[in-house]
Amino acid sequence: MTPYTSAKAAVPQPARRFDAGERQALYDIINARRDVRNEFRPDPIDPAALRRILAAAHAAPSVGFMQPWDFHLIRDPGRRAAVHAAFLSANAEAAEMFEEDRKALYRSLKLEGILTAPLNICVTCDRNRGGKVVLGRTHDSNMDLYSTVCAVQNLWLAARAEGVGIGWVSIFRPDDLRRLLGIPDHVEIVAYLCAGYVDELYLKPELEARGWRRRLALESVIHDHG
Ligand SMILES: Cc1cc2c(cc1C)N(C[C@H](O)[C@H](O)[C@H](O)COP(=O)(O)O)c1[nH]c(=O)[nH]c(=O)c1N2
Numbered sequence: 001m002t003p004y005t006s007a008k009a010a011v012p013q014p015a016r017r018f019d020a021g022e023r024q025a026l027y028d029i030i031n032a033r034r035d036v037r038n039e040f041r042p043d044p045i046d047p048a049a050l051r052r053i054l055a056a057a058h059a060a061p062s063v064g065f066m067q068p069w070d071f072h073l074i075r076d077p078g079r080r081a082a083v084h085a086a087f088l089s090a091n092a093e094a095a096e097m098f099e100e101d102r103k104a105l106y107r108s109l110k111l112e113g114i115l116t117a118p119l120n121i122c123v124t125c126d127r128n129r130g131g132k133v134v135l136g137r138t139h140d141s142n143m144d145l146y147s148t149v150c151a152v153q154n155l156w157l158a159a160r161a162e163g164v165g166i167g168w169v170s171i172f173r174p175d176d177l178r179r180l181l182g183i184p185d186h187v188e189i190v191a192y193l194c195a196g197y198v199d200e201l202y203l204k205p206e207l208e209a210r211g212w213r214r215r216l217a218l219e220s221v222i223h224d225h226g
Contacts, residue, residue: 029161035206036165037110040117040196049162050119056158057123062147064135068127069151069190072181074120079180083192084114086176087169094171109210112169117194122181123152125188148190155193165198 018026045053054071062068074080091111098106114120125148130137137143156166169192177189207213 029157032201033156033160034165034201036117036167036194036196036198036201037113037206038116039198039200040113040165040167040194041199042116042118043197044118045162045164045195045197049164053155053158053162053164057151057155060147060151060154062150063137063143064130066130066134066137066144066147068125068129068144069148070124070126070187071155072122072124074122074181075118077115080114080120082180083120083172083177084112086172086180087112087114090171090173090176105210105212109207109212111171113167113194113196114169117165117167117196119195121155121191121193121195122177122183122189123148123155123191123193124183125190126186127188128186145188145190148188152191152193159195163197164195165201167194168192169194 057069057071058067060069074083095103095106125145127141127144130144134144152168156168159166172192174189177183177192181189183189202209205215208215
C-alpha cells in the first residue's frame with residue numbers, strides 16, 4: 001500500500017444513494033446555470049464560498065488522475081483593464097468574420113463582464129504535469145485539455161449553487177492572454193471566466209433569448225447505435 005492510501009480506500013465501499021429531492025436539486029442547478037455577462041454584483045465573493053467552488057473544480061475527473069489544472073485568480077483592476085483591451089481588439093476582428101446580416105446582431109451582444117465582475121479566473125492546463133507518459137493520454141494528447149474542461153464545468157455548477165454567476169470569455173488572441181498573465185509555453189489557457197454574485201439570470205441562454213441561435217432538440221443529438 002502506498003503512503004497516500006488506506007485499506008478502506010483501497011476497496012469499493014457501498015455507493016451512497018441520493019433521494020429524489022437531492023437528485024432534483026442537481027438537475028435544477030444544471031438547468032438554471034447560465035453564462036453571465038452583465039448582471040454581476042460588485043461585492044466580492046465570500047472566501048469560504050470561493051474555496052468550495054474551487055474545491056468542486058478540483059474534484060473533477062482527469063486523465064490518469066493528472067489534475068492538470070491551475071486556477072489563477074485575477075482581481076487587480078489594472079490587469080483586468082489590459083485583458084479587457086485584448087478582448088476589445090479581438091472582438092472587433094471577430095465581428096468582421098460574420099455575414100453582413102449577422103454583424104449588427106453580433107455587435108449588439110454583450111459577450112464579457114471582465115471589468116464588472118469582481119473576480120476573473122483563468123483556468124489553465126499544465127501539459128507536463130503527469131510526466132512524459134500519462135495513463136489514458138497515450139494516444140490522444142488532448143485528454144488533459146478535456147480534463148481541464150471538466151473542472152471548468154464543475155466550477156460553473158458549484159458557482160451556480162452558491163449564487164455566483166460565471167461568464168466564459170474566449171474572444172482573445174491566445175498569445176495576448178498568455179503575455180498579459182505570464183503563462184509559460186507548456187501551459188495551455190483553457191478558460192477565462194468572469195465571476196460574481198448575481199441577483200437576476202436569464203431563464204434560457206441569452207443567445208437564444210436574443211435570437212442568435214436556438215437549443216437543438218434532444219432527439220436530434222442522440223444517436224442510439226443499438
Ligand atoms: C468554450 C466556451 C466559450 C465561450 C462560451 C461557452 C463555452 C462553453 N460562452 C458562453 C456561451 O455563449 C453559452 O454557454 C451558450 O450561449 C449557452 O448559454 P448558457 O451557458 O446556457 O447560458 C461565451 N459567452 C460569451 O458571451 N462570450 C464568450 O466569449 C464565450 N465563450
